[in-house]
Amino acid sequence: MHSRAPKGRSFLAGGMILAALSGCGGGRTAPPVTPTAPATAGSATSVELPATETFDRAISRGTRTKTGAPGPRYWQQWTEYRLQAELNPISKRLTGQGSLTYHNRSPDTLAEVYVQLLHNIFAPNARHNTDVPWSVEGVELSRVAAQGQELKPSEKDAVGYQVDGTIMRIRLPRPLAPGESLPLDFSWKLRIPPDGAPRGGQDGEAFYINYWYPQMAVYDDVNGWQIDQYLGNAEFYMGYGNYDVALTLPEGWLVTATGRLTNPNDVLSPQTRARVDSATRAPGIVHVVTEADRSAGTSTTRGSNGKLTWRFRADTVRDVSWATSAKYLWDATNAAVGDANGDGKPDTTAINAFYRPELRASHWDQSARYSRHSVEFFSRFIMPYKYPHMTAVDGPTSCGGMEYPMMTCIGGQWDTLGLYEVTTHEIGHMWFPMMVGSDEKRFAWMDEGLTQFDQSQSMDDFFKGFDDEERNRQNYMGFAESGGEVELMHHGDRYPNYGAYGVAAYYKPATILVALRGVLGRDTFNKAYREYATRWLFKHPSPLDFFNTFNDVSGQDLSWFWRTWFYETWTLDEAIDTVATAGDSLEIVVQNRERALMPVKLVVTRSGGQVDSLDVPGTIWLNGERRRTIRVPREPAVTRIEIDPEREFPDIDHSNQVWPR
Numbered sequence: 001m002h003s004r005a006p007k008g009r010s011f012l013a014g015g016m017i018l019a020a021l022s023g024c025g026g027g028r029t030a031p032p033v034t035p036t037a038p039a040t041a042g043s044a045t046s047v048e049l050p051a052t053e054t055f056d057r058a059i060s061r062g063t064r065t066k067t068g069a070p071g072p073r074y075w076q077q078w079t080e081y082r083l084q085a086e087l088n089p090i091s092k093r094l095t096g097q098g099s100l101t102y103h104n105r106s107p108d109t110l111a112e113v114y115v116q117l118l119h120n121i122f123a124p125n126a127r128h129n130t131d132v133p134w135s136v137e138g139v140e141l142s143r144v145a146a147q148g149q150e151l152k153p154s155e156k157d158a159v160g161y162q163v164d165g166t167i168m169r170i171r172l173p174r175p176l177a178p179g180e181s182l183p184l185d186f187s188w189k190l191r192i193p194p195d196g197a198p199r200g201g202q203d204g205e206a207f208y209i210n211y212w213y214p215q216m217a218v219y220d221d222v223n224g225w226q227i228d229q230y231l232g233n234a235e236f237y238m239g240y241g242n243y244d245v246a247l248t249l250p251e252g253w254l255v256t257a258t259g260r261l262t263n264p265n266d267v268l269s270p271q272t273r274a275r276v277d278s279a280t281r282a283p284g285i286v287h288v289v290t291e292a293d294r295s296a297g298t299s300t301t302r303g304s305n306g307k308l309t310w311r312f313r314a315d316t317v318r319d320v321s322w323a324t325s326a327k328y329l330w331d332a333t334n335a336a337v338g339d340a341n342g343d344g345k346p347d348t349t350a351i352n353a354f355y356r357p358e359l360r361a362s363h364w365d366q367s368a369r370y371s372r373h374s375v376e377f378f379s380r381f382i383m384p385y386k387y388p389h390m391t392a393v394d395g396p397t398s399c400g401g402m403e404y405p406m407m408t409c410i411g412g413q414w415d416t417l418g419l420y421e422v423t424t425h426e427i428g429h430m431w432f433p434m435m436v437g438s439d440e441k442r443f444a445w446m447d448e449g450l451t452q453f454d455q456s457q458s459m460d461d462f463f464k465g466f467d468d469e470e471r472n473r474q475n476y477m478g479f480a481e482s483g484g485e486v487e488l489m490h491h492g493d494r495y496p497n498y499g500a501y502g503v504a505a506y507y508k509p510a511t512i513l514v515a516l517r518g519v520l521g522r523d524t525f526n527k528a529y530r531e532y533a534t535r536w537l538f539k540h541p542s543p544l545d546f547f548n549t550f551n552d553v554s555g556q557d558l559s560w561f562w563r564t565w566f567y568e569t570w571t572l573d574e575a576i577d578t579v580a581t582a583g584d585s586l587e588i589v590v591q592n593r594e595r596a597l598m599p600v601k602l603v604v605t606r607s608g609g610q611v612d613s614l615d616v617p618g619t620i621w622l623n624g625e626r627r628r629t630i631r632v633p634r635e636p637a638v639t640r641i642e643i644d645p646e647r648e649f650p651d652i653d654h655s656n657q658v659w660p661r
């Protein structure tokens with residue numbers, strides 16, 4: 001999801017309210033750092049991270065490791081989905097049927113399973129912590145079956161199902177043993193919400209259909225079932241699977257979805273098919289459907305009874321969403337992604353943009369170009385894009401910018417900078433959390449923070465030197481100084497307000513990744529970042545897997561860094577305290593005035609232009625030391641001393657980092 005930076009009002013998106021939440025973590029005081037080594041001067045190199053019994057247990061069971069790589073006994077669940085739906089754009093009603101096969105790859109016997117009904121956020125009396133202006137009806141289930149047996153709503157512990165908000169619990173007729181598969185069948189109806197609904201919906205012309213089918217909740221090796229409610233603010237945790245999807249719409253309505261279209265001959269006209277085909281090779285943008293083409297028989301084929309059924313196949317995805325409109329234009333091209341399938345040859349992916357003609361005013365005619373650059377950039381920067389297409393869709397305003405596998409829904413008005421920014425941000429999410437499937441609800445930084453950082457890298461490349469990192473840093477530091485900060489290791493639905501969530505999810509993690517790059521050097525940072533993505537491709541990493549991978553690849557114990565920036569709200573204030581001559585030397589006293597632990601990057605400039613760089617490691621502060629004296633030769637005369645002149649670290653007061661003042 002895209003976060004609009006704070007400008008005056010209380011942070012972003014239309015008055016999001018989190019006040020109803022209890023047990024918020026604002027304003028906690030930081031405990032002292034606990035060195036793990038004996039507290040003799042200069043000996044401590046490590047600090048304790050808060051105990052994680054569940055992760056330790058996963059290590060002892062061999063599903064995780066201390067190096068950050070998945071363990072030899074790592075497992076995750078898998079689901080095969082066969083879904084069909086018909087949408088009536090007049091009544092806005094969707095009728096769906098689904099047959100799921102859930103494969104229990106865990107070592108555990110499951111007497112019950114959990115299914116997400118995320119659309120129930122629109123049910124009457126639903127709990128939510130964001131504005132949901134439309135609260136009329138949730139998912140109307142007309143059939144639930146498991147293991148071939150029809151199920152009814154039941155009391156707890158009786159065979160049957162119970163729906164609690166967005167989570168459905170199914171007590172199975174027979175327990176599901178390790179290695180067994182579970183057939184589940186559902187029939188349902190739901191109504192597509194109007195503009196104003198979070199992350200999708202319809203505005204009468206464009207329909208973005210999200211969270212529209214019963215979806216297995218995640219059962220993982222660290223925490224078991226993750227059945228946190230969808231309340232609107234915090235995002236999602238989804239398992240991987242394959243999907244066969246059949247979508248029935250009126251003829252003349254273009255449909256785009258997660259996955260490959262498997263029946264183009266049935267639904268696309270010969271003209272459209274030829275243009276799509278040419279776009280797979282074209283160096284430029286192909287206008288597949290123009291204003292003049294938008295009709296049944298020209299853009300689409302003609303259907304029977306005025307309807308067409310579009311079939312899609314999506315492999316190894318965590319969700320499927322789709323969009324449709326009779327008004328869409330369709331631009332297409334292709335992007336070079338490197339060797340995505342491991343056969344040693346370069347691969348390409350299809351790039352699409354679907355938008356209404358009036359959205360040219362918001363630069364949607366540039367969308368395919370922006371998407372192509374983003375996919376190509378992230379494929380180089382992180383790892384090759386693995387999916388068959390990337391498609392940007394103009395949707396209802398309240399989409400803002402929202403990511404789905406292979407898809408993004410973008411709503412509202414944009415200038416060129418803004419449209420590139422939101423497009424590249426959502427495309428960045430194809431890596432985190434779509435291909436690297438973290439728990440966005442409990443650890444928003446693993447998805448939004450990494451993506452906000454990635455967005456800065458692609459913006460720098462596209463706009464040649466545009467400093468988005470500085471914008472993130474200003475957003476973080478401004479909020480940190482206000483005193484309302486909450487640590488990153490905090491459930492996304494338990495921040496006291498959207499400002500604290502936005503900083504912890506987006507701007508602070510993006511900023512401290514820049515700082516980590518400053519600590520490790522760009523090459524080591526990039527290597528560790530890519531290693532994390534590659535190790536956890538199509539898997540479920542936890543924060544410790546991220547931390548441990550960086551420790552492993554860099555060969556350093558970075559626990560002081562993780563503790564400072566992820567578990568605490570300590571700020572950084574490194575200063576040049578005094579500078580004095582002592583014989584042939586100049587004694588520079590650097591001081592750590594706040595609680596954050598960081599290296600000191602000291603740059604000494606001399607008359608004649610000689611520049612010396614001195615790096616003092618961050619671990620020197622671990623024993624509680626606040627000052628460190630650094631001696632440098634007095635001659636040639638020192639004209640300037642500065643800490644961190646490249647501003648890699650988010651220091652709250654740069655003025656005390658320069659000598660002479």
Ligand SMILES: [Zn+2]
Nearest residue numbers: 001002448451
């Ligand atoms: Zn995002």
